[in-house]
Each structure stands twice: as C-alpha cells, then as structure tokens.
Amino acid sequence: MLCKGITESFGAAIHALNTTKLTDGVISRSKRMMLDTLGVGLIGSRTAVFNKALTYSQSFKSDERSSVWGKSQITLPPPYAAFVNGIAVHSMDFDDTWHPATHPSGAVLPALLALAEMLPSRPSGLDLLLAFNVGIEVQGRLMRFSREAFNIPERFHPPSVVGVMGSAAASAKLLALSPAECIHALAIAASSAGAPLANAATQTKPLHIGNAARRGLEAAQLAQMGLEGNPAILDIPSGFGVYYKDYSPSAMTVPASGDFKWMLEDQDIAFKRIPAHLGMHWVVDAALAARAKLENTARNFDLRQIRRVTLRVPPSKYVDCPLPSTEHQARHSFQFNASSALLDNKVTVSSFSEAQINRPALKELLSKVKVETPKDNQPSFDKMYCEVEIETDQGQSYAARCDTFYGHWRKPLSQEDLVDKFSVNASSVLCSEGVEGLIDVIGNMERVRECSILGSYLRLTSSQQEQCYSLRRL
Numbered sequence: 206m207l208c209k210g211i212t213e214s215f216g217a218a219i220h221a222l223n224t225t226k227l228t229d230g231v232i233s234r235s236k237r238m239m240l241d242t243l244g245v246g247l248i249g250s251r252t253a254v255f256n257k258a259l260t261y262s263q264s265f266k267s268d269e270r271s272s273v274w275g276k277s278q279i280t281l282p283p284p285y286a287a288f289v290n291g292i293a294v295h296s297m298d299f300d301d302t303w304h305p306a307t308h309p310s311g312a313v314l315p316a317l318l319a320l321a322e323m324l325p326s327r328p329s330g331l332d333l334l335l336a337f338n339v340g341i342e343v344q345g346r347l348m349r350f351s352r353e354a355f356n357i358p359e360r361f362h363p364p365s366v367v368g369v370m371g372s373a374a375a376s377a378k379l380l381a382l383s384p385a386e387c388i389h390a391l392a393i394a395a396s397s398a399g400a401p402l403a404n405a406a407t408q409t410k411p412l413h414i415g416n417a418a419r420r421g422l423e424a425a426q427l428a429q430m431g432l433e434g435n436p437a438i439l440d441i442p443s444g445f446g447v448y449y450k451d452y453s454p455s456a457m458t459v460p461a462s463g464d465f466k467w468m469l470e471d472q473d474i475a476f477k478r479i480p481a482h483l484g485m486h487w488v489v490d491a492a493l494a495a496r497a498k499l500e501n502t503a504r505n506f507d508l509r510q511i512r513r514v515t516l517r518v519p520p521s522k523y524v525d526c527p528l529p530s531t532e533h534q535a536r537h538s539f540q541f542n543a544s545s546a547l548l549d550n551k552v553t554v555s556s557f558s559e560a561q562i563n564r565p566a567l568k569e570l571l572s573k574v575k576v577e578t579p580k581d582n583q584p585s586f587d588k589m590y591c592e593v594e595i596e597t598d599q600g601q602s603y604a605a606r607c608d609t610f611y612g613h614w615r616k617p618l619s620q621e622d623l624v625d626k627f628s629v630n631a632s633s634v635l636c637s638e639g640v641e642g643l644i645d646v647i648g649n650m651e652r653v654r655e656c657s658i659l660g661s662y663l664r665l666t667s668s669q670q671e672q673c674y675s676l677r678r679l
Contacts, residue, residue: 212439214456215343216388219374221460222339224331231467232651234474235338237623238301240647241476242310243274243663244627245300247634248554249293250275254408258292258415271319272660275634283319284419284426287372290315291418295364295411297480297554298536299630303341304472304587304614305348305355305363306483312368312417313340313375320379320422321657328379330646330653338467340375340421343391344368345468346457347439351449357484357521357584358402365400365413366448372421380425385436392434394424395445405523406537473614475586476623479552481535484524485542486610487591488516492546494605495593502601508548508566510598514574516543517592517606519584528571532557543593544570586613639665 249255250273259273267282274290281289294300294311303309317336321328328336344367348354354363373394377387397420400413438444439454446452458465475483499506518539526538535541535557544567545556555561583589594604609615618626624644631640642662646653 210437210440211454211456212388212391212437213384214459215346215374215391215439216384216386217459218457218465219339219343219378219387220382220384222335222378222465223460224335226460226465226467227331227334227338227651228467228470231338231469232334234469235334235341236647236650237476237620238310238341238474239314239337239650240627240644241301241623242294242314243643243647243659244630245297245480246290246294246311246315247275247663248630249296249299249411250634252293252296254296254411255289255293257408258289258412262289269323271322272664274663275666277664277666283323284423286319287316287422288415288419290319290415292411292415295414297557298410298482299477299480300414302475302477302483302586303345304475306358306586307344307348307363307367308414309341309344309364309368309371309474311414312344312364312372312421313337315415316340316372316376316418316422317379318656318659319418320376322660324379327655327657330650330656332379333656334650336375336379338469339378340371342468343374344371345472347445350445350454351451353449353451355585355587357519357524357586357589359522360402361448362400362402362405362410362413364417366398368414368417369394369398369421369424370445372418373424374421376422376425377428380429382425382429386428388436388438389433390425390428392436392438393427393432394421395438396434397421397424398445399448402523406526406529406531406534408533410533473617475614476612476618476626478610478612478618478626479542480554480557481542481552482524482537483586484518484521484589484591485536485539485552486612487589487607488518488539488543488593489546489552490610491591491593491605491607492543493550494607495595495603496547496550498603498605499595499597502603506597508570511547511570511573511595512598513596514543514547514570515577515594515596516540516574517577517579517582517594519582519589520578521584525576527574527576528568529562532559532562535562539576539591540571540574541567544574547595635662635665636667639663
C-alpha cells in the first residue's frame with residue numbers, strides 16, 4: 206500500500222499492524238516494561254499528588270468505570286482512571302526511560318487498561334501487547350523526527366508531546382479504528398500535546414504523564430465518533446513540527462510491505478533503581494564508588510571531615526538544584542542525590558522523605574558541593590557521564606566516574622532484579638496474592654484470555670485477598 210503523506214503512513218501502519226508482527230524480543234521487552242510500570246504505579250498510588258488528582262477525578266461520573274490501581278473500592282470513568290493511574294506511574298519519577306529521551310510506558314499502559322475494562326469485546330493479553338507496542342513504536346518514531354530530541358530536554362517534557370500521541374495510537378489500535386480514524390486520533394491528540402519544563406521538580410510534572418494517557422484515550426474515542434483534525438498533522442511545520450527546531454519527519458513503513466521492524470528491537474529501555482530523574486543514577490553510582498575508595502583508605506573516616514565534593518555532570522538546568530526543599534526538587538538534584546549517597550551509602554525511596562531532606566548533616570554536606578560541566582560531557586542519556594570527587598580536610602582526594610549505571614539500556618537490569626523491584630513496590634500496596642498474580646499474568650500475557658484481569662489484581666489490597674484464588678482460574 207502506498208501512502209501519500211507522513212500522517213497517512215502512520216494511520217495506515219497503526220491500523221495494519223497485527224499480532225503476527227510481534228517478535229519474541231519485543232514481547233519480552235514490553236512485558237518487562239509493563240511489570241515495572243505497574244509496580245511504580247502501585248507505590249505511586251500512595252503519594253500526595255496522586256491523592257489530590259484522585260479526589261478531583263472522583264467528581265466525574267459515568268456509566269463506564271475502570272479500575273484505580275491500588276484502590277479496592279474505587280473506580281472512575283475510563284479517561285480519569287487513565288489520568289490518575291498515569292499520574293501514579295510518574296509521581297515518584299520511578300518509571301522507565303527510553304532514548305531519545307521520554308518515559309514511554311506511563312502514557313500508554315494506563316490508557317489501555319482503562320479502555321480494556323470498558324470494551325465489550327474483552328481484549329486478550331496478545332491484543333494488549335500489540336496495542337502497547339503500537340503506542341511505544343509511535344513515540345519512538347516521532348522522537349526520531351528531530352536530532353535535538355536525542356539530548357536531555359531543554360524546553361518541554363517529552364512525554365507530554367510524544368506520550369499523548371502514543372496513547373492515542375495505542376487506544377486507536379485497541380478500538381480497531383480505521384486508517385482514517387487513526388489519522389484523526391493523532392491529529393486530535395496533537396492539540397493536547399506539550400508541557401513546559403518549568404514545571405519539572407514540582408507536583409505538576411506527574412500530571413504530564415496522566416494528561417498524556419487521558420488525552421490520548423479521549424482523542425481515539427473522539428475520532429471513533431467522527432471528530433476530525435488536520436490529516437497532515439505530522440507532515441507540516443505548523444503541525445507536530447512546532448515542537449522541534451529541526452523537524453524532519455519520515456513515513457512509517459506499512460507492515461504489509463514485509464520490512465517492518467519495531468524500534469524496541471534495537472533500542473532497549475532503562476529501568477530505574479531509585480525514584481529520581483534518570484541522570485541521578487549516574488551520580489549516585491559514582492558517589493557510592495568514591496565513598497568506597499575513601500572508606501578503603503580511612504576505615505573510620507567521619508564524613509564531617511569532607512572539605513569539598515565536586516560533581517562533574519552534563520549541563521542541564523532543570524536537574525541542577527543546589528538546596529532542594531521538597532521531594533520533587535530532590536528527585537531532580539544532582540547535589541542532593543550525590544550527598545545522600547555519600548552520607549547514607551545508599552539512595553532509596555525513603556531518601557526523599559521530608560525528614561531525610563531536612564537533616565542537618567545532609568544540609569551541611571550540600572553546602573560543600575560544587576558542580577562542574579566539562580565540555581566533553583554531553584547532555585544525552587546515551588553519552589553522558591558523572592564523576593564525583595571527594596576532597597578531605599587532610600588534603601586527600603577520592604574520585605570515581607560512572608559511564609553506564611546498572612539499569613541503563615547498555616547495562617540492563619536482570620529479570621530477577623526487575624521482578625524484585627516490582628515486588629517491593631507492589632507489596633507496599635497489595636497483598637502477596639495480588640503481587641504474585643500480577644507477576645504471573647504479565648509473565649504469560651501472550652496467553653491470557655482477557656487482559657482486564659489485571660485490573661482485578663491491581664485492586665487486590667490486603668482486605669481483598671480472598672478474591673485472588675478465583676481470579677487465577679480466569
């Protein structure tokens with residue numbers, strides 16, 4: 206099939222993709238993404254920003270209802286379930302990251318699970334995998350329309366731009382929209398795209414993911430009802446091109462041509478070990494290694510004897526926060542994460558609590574931190590490095606550098622560690638049967654008859670444990 210334009214090629218490809226195109230590698234990687242996303246979404250359902258969004262969303266009524274993750278008795282209209290669950294995923298900045306830079310899963314999975322629960326056709330696990338990968342694929346291709354997208358962002362938060370398009374594409378696929386309707390879903394979604402980086406390190410940043418999930422789902426539903434947008438939205442500078450200074454779009458191969466290949470085949474995902482901006486993982490690993498060198502030399506060393514800590518990091522204004530006062534600022538602070546690692550020999554979920562942020566010892570250490578941005582340290586998650594140098598009152602110096610942290614796509618988390626991360630996060634909300642049920646269902650997703658069973662497990666808090674045994678038979 207020949208397509209006249211970029212947008213037309215995307216509409217045709219979204220419609221034409223089918224489960225036969227899913228490779229073992231793509232299925233394996235996308236199941237890892239799903240499991241991690243559910244885990245960070247569950248622990249995120251206990252945050253202040255999630256609870257505020259939930260309270261707001263409960264004022265909306267609809268005959269159609271979808272699950273709220275980690276809430277056994279609460280359902281919402283599907284778009285608002287997608288909204289709050291998307292917020293939960295990003296509420297602690299604990300969700301996956303791709304290259305070029307975006308958080309791909311949080312904008313797509315909440316929309317699909319909310320939609321799956323309302324469809325009379327009851328999509329299968331394989332249907333979910335296909336729609337999920339369509340949403341991821343569209344994001345990956347859109348990001349490659351610009352070279353500047355390969356760097357740490359400067360102007361807007363990428364999930365708010367490509368995420369809403371991925372959500373629309375994934376939702377359009379699950380709704381089985383026609384090629385023309387897929388085009389209009391993308392066009393409608395483009396008018397809900399964009400969020401300035403000025404709201405990074407605030408409670409509003411998680412809303413970027415929630416809005417992407419919700420607005421993409423709504424765009425697909427509106428397109429299904431016949432609402433139309435510009436059918437050349439991806440072709441023109443005044444369309445999707447407004448987001449990039451160097452916009453250069455290219456067509457999406459229609460699967461029937463036989464040479465289709467998923468972006469996820471070549472570009473793996475980064476999974477976070479700590480709930481913070483991805484750049485913090487480099488500086489934490491370097492700080493831990495520098496501390497280890499110091500301890501090996503001076504076994505009873507007191508950290509109060511540190512004279513100066515120098516961080517050599519890539520230039521990025523929105524992750525340069527010398528004295529954070531909130532958890533969201535701390536999650537975006539090279540200085541805070543390096544100091545926490547040096548002080549505690551670890552960085553964990555609890556490191557970002559108010560009590561930990563306000564410790565006098567931490568504030569004293571923060572006052573000794575200096576940031577340098579070497580010219581060779583590029584602002585790209587694929588090329589950057591972090592170096593931490595500790596100088597003592599005795600004139601000694603201990604330095605360590607991290608080029609690739611554990612969890613990066615070049616150094617991926619083992620399946621055991623990924624499942625461990627999920628289990629720790631999910632068990633903070635669900636009973637053991639719910640945690641084990643989600644691991645089992647995701648692990649066998651391509652063989653699951655009805656993917657909506659995930660919603661039942663996601664609601665299985667300790668008071669609902671007795672329901673799990675009957676669910677496992679579905």
